[in-house]
Amino acid sequence: MGNPKPPSKMFLDIVEELKSLIKEEGIQTGGKIPSERELSERLQAGRSTIREALRSLELLGLIETRRGEGTFLADFRKHQLVEVLAAFIMQQPESVLDVQNTRRMHETAAISAVCASDASRALPVWASLLMKIETEGAILREDIIREMVVASDNRLSLKIWFLLKQYSRVRFDEMTSVQENQVVKKLLTNLLIGDEVTTLEAYFEWIELVEGERGERIE
Amino acid sequence: MGNPKPPSKMFLDIVEELKSLIKEEGIQTGGKIPSERELSERLQAGRSTIREALRSLELLGLIETRRGEGTFLADFRKHQLVEVLAAFIMQQPESVLDVQNTRRMHETAAISAVCASDASRALPVWASLLMKIETEGAILREDIIREMVVASDNRLSLKIWFLLKQYSRVRFDEMTSVQENQVVKKLLTNLLIGDEVTTLEAYFEWIELVEGERGERIE
DNA sequence: TTTAAAGAGTGGTCTGACCACTCTTTACTA
DNA sequence: TAGTAAAGAGTGGTCAGACCACTCTTTAAA
Incomplete structure (x- = not known):
């Protein structure tokens, strides 16, 4: 040594x-x-x-x-370091799955945190998102997740999430489909009442829908 | 623009x-x-x-x-970039709490992953750790957590955890106290049978013990 | 055949020289 | 006197050339 x-x-x-x-x-x-x-x-x-x-x-x-x-x-x-770093890291195909799982880890933790915090749940953003789905018939995928991570009030986690998001297979820059809307509404309404279990359930249904059969659940 | x-x-x-x-x-x-x-x-x-x-x-x-x-x-x-990066980032005092919470996020996710995986639970390391507590009366705090994160089989998460660990207030380089041993044994035995809820409960009891009243729960 | 020396190639470091740019000071002009 | 233009000092950006220390291969000698 x-x-x-x-x-x-x-x-x-x-x-x-x-x-x-x-x-x-x-x-x-x-x-x-x-x-x-x-x-x-x-x-x-x-x-x-x-x-x-x-x-x-x-x-x-x-x-x-x-x-x-x-x-x-x-x-x-x-930090623009992420771009440089990630471009190199992502050359390693075996890390794609890790990225996926880690990203979901941060997302589920954010959801749990929001559900557990009265203040976070009371944020007007959730109602806005629901409204938007109703009126416009769709919503940007990223908006939902991002707001939850933001609401979890952990800048570091948010930073990491942003990084992972960029190299995720999930098309966060796309709008939700009609099918997704149902799940997302379930997610948001349960989040509003603070039902962590059901909210997470909806979340898992959603990513299952979006990511398909590929990848593995983190738990 | x-x-x-x-x-x-x-x-x-x-x-x-x-x-x-x-x-x-x-x-x-x-x-x-x-x-x-x-x-x-x-x-x-x-x-x-x-x-x-x-x-x-x-x-x-x-x-x-x-x-x-x-x-x-x-x-x-x-990549040892994390050390360099972290040293600068951690100069921002407001991020200490975020580091703490994010670290716990990765730890709980690792525990959940291990509990859910028969293969991970079957690893001989858990019995070894238990044995060590019995025979030596104490164990390095880091060893337990690290093995769980390693067993969760997510290199990226492991990497992030190593980084966060360094800048955590928790003294991972210390041995467990007699009081902690009880909680750790509860953690490991429940992990062995795959009881996620009880394992997490033991984990929270443990960090409560180690971190004291400071900080906040991530959920 | 074995061994030792020489050479080529490579990263590590330093020096000194310009260039382009920003900011301050100075000097000149109206 | 007030305003403006020029000069200067300081700074990062880049380059060229020179050694040094080290590794590996080739060559020459024992």
Whole structure:
């Protein structure tokens, strides 16, 4: 186990040092990070090495650079890292099923959370969605799920869900069919009265409908 | 909305081109990527620019470089990106609660999955854990949860859990107390017979014990 | 046949040089 | 004096070239 720690990977050390530096200097979101040339001196490394570390963090969406101005600590909520990451990850076919299952995991948890919270259930959005189905005869699939995940009030889960959604086989950008509408109405009405079991039942019926026979239930 | 798309961000273009190149040439996991000097010529860019792109992908864990040998397409399962990413994300204090809740979400889902799968329940690890508690009087908290998440057979979920675990307030690296042992035994014995409801009940009792009154239930 | 040395190829790092851009300061003009 | 234009300083973006350290193959010597 004794890792001899070969001298390589200096740019990774720089990343670490940058983390410390940001913490020590208390740089806030949107705050300015020392210039590349200054970092080069302070961290005892060539500018190109500093840049390799900074570019890495930029790709992760953790910092933002503006030519002529400087480098700034980014709001991590802007993470475009997911696109890059996912594009590579999804090359592995075996992970598709994991993505599917994990996505459903977050969705069911969101539903449970909403059912258990009077405040979440009291949100006007549920009635709006029901209304929309009645008047327009269909609704965007994503709208329903997304609102539930949003209502579960967990930004992290929401973030993960957004990521997974993009690489899911489910066509979230399509409208519900007539058949789906029945299930969705069952879902929403039971959610309104906080009946977790029945709401989840409706949810499972729905995804069964949408995803077909492929995939596996998470439980 | 019309993004004039300023010419900047060439290293991002390189990342894109690399993705295409990998796809076109059908480079498999573990396969070799052209050398930096060759990429520099083919993509019409300086070697340092190429390196900035490559280093970014390396931080993401998408490629692996070996000095003297070359650059290789990595198995994404190794991506240590999570550590880097998390360290920055976790600077946002409001996300601590989200992390806690999301972690529990993955744990409960894992428990449900294991309870529902005869194969998972038949794993010898559960009996081993029980045995260990009896003989040694305590057990590492992490071992129990981790084995359950592993047994749920979802690599992605496992990955996310590992990440969240690191930034959780729960001291997973501690041994169970005498009081905890009772709850853990209840958990494991019920898991063995596949009683999902009681297993989850034991799980909630346990985390209540470990996390105290802080935090909120996810459902 | 075995072994040692040389060479080619590759990533790791640094230096120095330009360019393009932003912001501030300065100097000039009306 | 007020307004404006030019100059300067600072910053990221990119490139070229130079070494170094390391791995692997080839060649030459024992």
